[in-house]
Amino acid sequence: xxxxxxxxxxxxxxSAAINCRRxxxxxxxxxxxxxxxxxxxAEKVDNYPGLPDMGGExxxxxxxxxxxxxxxxxxxxxxxxxxPMGDHFMINAENEFVEARxxxxxxxxxxxxxxxxxxxxxxxxxxxxxxxxxxxxxGKKVVVVGENEEGEAEANFLADxxxxxxxxxxxxxxxxxxxxxxxxxxxxxxxxxxxxxxxxLETKDGVISCDGIFFAKNSMPPDSLIYGLKTEGAxxxxxxxxxxxxxxxxxxxxxxxxxxxxxxxxxxxxxxALSAVQDLDAAQREAAKAESVx
Amino acid sequence: xxxxxxxxxxxxxxSAAINCRRxxxxxxxxxxxxxxxxxxxAEKVDNYPGLPDMGGExxxxxxxxxxxxxxxxxxxxxxxxxxPMGDHFMINAENEFVEARxxxxxxxxxxxxxxxxxxxxxxxxxxxxxxxxxxxxxGKKVVVVGENEEGEAEANFLADxxxxxxxxxxxxxxxxxxxxxxxxxxxxxxxxxxxxxxxxLETKDGVISCDGIFFAKNSMPPDSLIYGLKTEGAxxxxxxxxxxxxxxxxxxxxxxxxxxxxxxxxxxxxxxALSAVQDLDAAQREAAKAESVx
Numbered sequence: 001x002x003x004x005x006x007x008x009x010x011x012x013x014x015s016a017a018i019n020c021r022r023x024x025x026x027x028x029x030x031x032x033x034x035x036x037x038x039x040x041x042a043e044k045v046d047n048y049p050g051l052p053d054m055g056g057e058x059x060x061x062x063x064x065x066x067x068x069x070x071x072x073x074x075x076x077x078x079x080x081x082x083x084p085m086g087d088h089f090m091i092n093a094e095n096e097f098v099e100a101r102x103x104x105x106x107x108x109x110x111x112x113x114x115x116x117x118x119x120x121x122x123x124x125x126x127x128x129x130x131x132x133x134x135x136x137x138x139g140k141k142v143v144v145v146g147e148n149e150e151g152e153a154e155a156n157f158l159a160d161x162x163x164x165x166x167x168x169x170x171x172x173x174x175x176x177x178x179x180x181x182x183x184x185x186x187x188x189x190x191x192x193x194x195x196x197x198x199x200x201l202e203t204k205d206g207v208i209s210c211d212g213i214f215f216a217k218n219s220m221p222p223d224s225l226i227y228g229l230k231t232e233g234a235x236x237x238x239x240x241x242x243x244x245x246x247x248x249x250x251x252x253x254x255x256x257x258x259x260x261x262x263x264x265x266x267x268x269x270x271x272x273a274l275s276a277v278q279d280l281d282a283a284q285r286e287a288a289k290a291e292s293v294x
Numbered sequence: 295x296x297x298x299x300x301x302x303x304x305x306x307x308x309s310a311a312i313n314c315r316r317x318x319x320x321x322x323x324x325x326x327x328x329x330x331x332x333x334x335x336a337e338k339v340d341n342y343p344g345l346p347d348m349g350g351e352x353x354x355x356x357x358x359x360x361x362x363x364x365x366x367x368x369x370x371x372x373x374x375x376x377x378p379m380g381d382h383f384m385i386n387a388e389n390e391f392v393e394a395r396x397x398x399x400x401x402x403x404x405x406x407x408x409x410x411x412x413x414x415x416x417x418x419x420x421x422x423x424x425x426x427x428x429x430x431x432x433g434k435k436v437v438v439v440g441e442n443e444e445g446e447a448e449a450n451f452l453a454d455x456x457x458x459x460x461x462x463x464x465x466x467x468x469x470x471x472x473x474x475x476x477x478x479x480x481x482x483x484x485x486x487x488x489x490x491x492x493x494x495l496e497t498k499d500g501v502i503s504c505d506g507i508f509f510a511k512n513s514m515p516p517d518s519l520i521y522g523l524k525t526e527g528a529x530x531x532x533x534x535x536x537x538x539x540x541x542x543x544x545x546x547x548x549x550x551x552x553x554x555x556x557x558x559x560x561x562x563x564x565x566x567a568l569s570a571v572q573d574l575d576a577a578q579r580e581a582a583k584a585e586s587v588x
Binding site for chain 2 (some may be wrong): 011015023047052063066069070222259267274
């Protein structure tokens with residue numbers, strides 16, 4: 001069990017991690033790669049105080065080195081779901097399950113907007129995690145839309161459960177699919193429902209009829225990552241302490257809204273970390289008190 | 295006329311200044327000295343991402359160098375009052391008046407708490423600025439309480455206007471006072487009023503009867519700096535954009551509340567700067583539009 005799990009690998013995530021370590025908490029960063037932050041592509045940054053005139057990649061490297069020196073650990077993976085388990089969380093890291101006491105979301109700007117009807121059908125035919133929801137589609141027809149090769153693993157997993165799996169890759173090349181997976185190169189347009197029941201995926205080449213659609217995305221809409229998370233449009237709602245509406249879940253950086261800037265992200269990462277540490281310590285004291293009473 | 299005046303010389307102030315310059319605004323930092331930030335005394339800082347394991351003074355020097363390189367100007371002085379003048383502000387910088395379009399308050403933690411009855415009597419016998427309010431006490435008796443030698447200038451100025459000036463220095467040594475100023479070394483305890491009228495200063499050695507009391511403080515309570523500024527206890531209330539309740543007045547860093555940390559201050563300084571720039575640009579567009587209609 002780790003104390004704090006941080007989702008994302010940019011400045012907000014690294015700042016949060018450094019600050020958790022300073023307070024002696026165990027912390028792990030979950031990121032698809034350390035080059036996925038928008039900062040990585042910035043040619044020149046001149047408004048992060050103390051480090052003038054730096055390339056984005058160089059600045060990100062410095063943040064990472066600082067985090068590594070501080071004892072932060074990293075796991076390179078995509079997070080598809082975070083489940084609240086009462087006094088801790090279960091994080092689905094590509095089907096390896098990691099437990100953590102608190103979560104800091106530093107997922108950046110959510111870029112893939114989703115297609116028409118997608119958001120409305122989450123949990124009603126639309127899913128982002130085959131391992132979690134695959135069994136609901138035993139003996140049924142599903143479509144998997146993959147923004148990257150992780151979609152192939154989803155499709156192959158579903159191929160053992162479902163009668164028909166159609167795979168719509170949005171990238172090249174497709175590496176490995178089981179024989180009974182049908183590949184269709186097209187552009188998804190909308191989720192089709194009839195009386196609230198999902199019946200198909202509309203594409204520019206016609207409707208693929210199915211009972212469920214799985215999306216494997218480069219970035220997940222934050223409210224599909226944790227059920228019940230309060231968002232406003234694409235941004236996660238936080239208070240001044242960077243706490244979200246869910247206990248022990250915090251957010252920092254671009255995912256909380258504009259300005260999309262490094263110093264703002266680093267500052268919010270620090271505040272989120274210190275709030276998480278404060279709340280964990282308070283909970284621990286409460287638990288110790290309750291135990292001494294019994 | 296400068297675009298943005300920044301009050302304070304710590305990390306929040308320097309970050310705000312760097313970010314204003316990046317958006318091509320003219321900016322001046324007003325600070326009593328660049329060694330007055332709490333950061334200056336920090337032995338070691340290890341949680342500002344990218345610059346691990348630094349002395350506080352070294353880190354502050356780096357921020358200052360960055361600001362100087364960016365074209366930020368500095369004025370070493372104490373600010374006693376900021377007056378809103380409609381479309382700009384008038385800043386009293388030790389009796390030199392500077393005009394600015396927007397204000398960013400980065401005044402740090404306000405340490406001197408004030409004595410009993412002081413806050414209630416602001417503007418009703420208690421003042422922080424002899425130049426501003428001295429004339430109201432022509433022919434009357436006043437006490438000046440000085441936390442530093444700037445109190446002497448206040449007392450000497452009042453000595454030409456008032457019939458009696460008592461000077462209570464809270465520091466050593468007193469350098470120069472006019473002959474008709476009486477020095478009294480004591481500890482101020484309370485502002486004495488009768489039916490809402492100030493009648494004296496209670497000290498540990500008895501009450502000094504007077505009509506007005508001037509305080510020369512190391513740090514000003516932020517709401518005495520600008521009339522009508524909304525505070526909660528010692529902290530300035532801001533929204534997510536770091537805007538205060540007053541138009542074109544922003545705040546950042548320790549003066550907005552805990553955690554009292556560098557990254558948080560730097561992040562807020564950036565957000566305050568970008569909000570100020572955005573609002574100034576919007577106002578300029580509005581003004582241009584109004585002009586083109588006429």
